[in-house]
Amino acid sequence: MNSNSSKIITVSSVKGGVGKTTTVLNLAGIYYQMKKKVLVIDLDLYSGGVATLLNIDNNRDIYTIVDAISNNRFTSLDDYVISYNKGIDIIAAPRDPRDANKIESKYIDRIIGIARSLYDVILLDTNHVLNEISLTALDKSTNNLFILTNDLVDIKNMRNILSILRENGMNNYYILLNNSRDTGKDYIDIYNIRNMIDGNIDYTLSRKFYIKNIDKYYLNGEILTLNKTINKIYSREINDLKLMANALITKKEVQDE
Ligand SMILES: Nc1ncnc2c1ncn2[C@@H]1O[C@H](COP(=O)(O)OP(=O)(O)O)[C@@H](O)[C@H]1O
Numbered sequence: 641m642n643s644n645s646s647k648i649i650t651v652s653s654v655k656g657g658v659g660k661t662t663t664v665l666n667l668a669g670i671y672y673q674m675k676k677k678v679l680v681i682d683l684d685l686y687s688g689g690v691a692t693l694l695n696i697d698n699n700r701d702i703y704t705i706v707d708a709i710s711n712n713r714f715t716s717l718d719d720y721v722i723s724y725n726k727g728i729d730i731i732a733a734p735r736d737p738r739d740a741n742k743i744e745s746k747y748i749d750r751i752i753g754i755a756r757s758l759y760d761v762i763l764l765d766t767n768h769v770l771n772e773i774s775l776t777a778l779d780k781s782t783n784n785l786f787i788l789t790n791d792l793v794d795i796k797n798m799r800n801i802l803s804i805l806r807e808n809g810m811n812n813y814y815i816l817l818n819n820s821r822d823t824g825k826d827y828i829d830i831y832n833i834r835n836m837i838d839g840n841i842d843y844t845l846s847r848k849f850y851i852k853n854i855d856k857y858y859l860n861g862e863i864l865t866l867n868k869t870i871n872k873i874y875s876r877e878i879n880d881l882k883l884m885a886n887a888l889i890t891k892k893e894v895q896d897e
């Protein structure tokens with residue numbers, strides 16, 4: 641595989657619990673269906689949930705890789721990733737959160753560099769705190785996806801982050817307004833949200849995609865977008881996710897705003 645054709649997507653937010661991990665896994669399912677080889681890296685180092693939601697009882701994690709690299713024991717990434725299915729591998733967050741402190745961003749850089757030659761799509765799940773690790777992920781990505789909810793504080797803080805990104809010349813991001821997370825919260829309309837963040841809402845995930853028994857799927861380690869029933873009931877919303885998934889792996893055409 642040509643490492644230049646590998647696509648890296650970071651899913652980020654300015655608030656916790658907005659649906660990042662859910663979206664990362666849904667995207668992984670969609671790219672898998674597109675016959676892409678997918679790697680999900682859980683960069684929510686202190687409280688990552690990728691392995692848990694996929695019901696994987698892992699005996700290795702990102703710190704296992706960092707430890708091997710820093711001690712010159714690292715050989716092949718294949719020895720460290722966990723296989724979810726034939727096309728999706730994952731690198732889990734540290735099982736012991738104390739190990740998270742030892743992970744410097746230079747290792748993230750290195751791991752992404754190695755993974756590029758092995759995967760078509762690399763999905764980086766993050767914590768909402770904008771630290772060195774998240775900044776490295778944002779910097780390395782083909783496109784970044786910021787998830788926003790209909791929440792005053794979330795909207796206000798998103799405005800600040802977007803202005804910082806723009807100041808730094810970063811335009812390769814999309815914004816997803818996730819209405820499926822808090823179905824009762826729809827007080828601020830989309831026009832006002834746009835004004836308040838001083839930017840565009842590129843995608844909206846409908847409140848209809850609120851899945852009451854979501855944990856039932858997670859307890860089985862299922863990815864929603866790979867579940868037949870979910871695809872049937874929520875065909876429209878899944879289709880919206882597919883359109884977004886396609887855009888994310890295409891280099892963003894930056895327009896002057
Ligand atoms: N479409 C949805 N329907 C129902 N619950 C959802 C949905 N999306 C997310 N959630 C729930 O919201 C919570 C936060 O989602 P998560 O993806 O973990 O967010 P983050 O990674 O941003 O913290 C979780 O409990 C998750 O199960």
Ligand SMILES: [Mg+2]
Pocket residue numbers: 660661662684688689765766
């Ligand atoms: Mg998460």
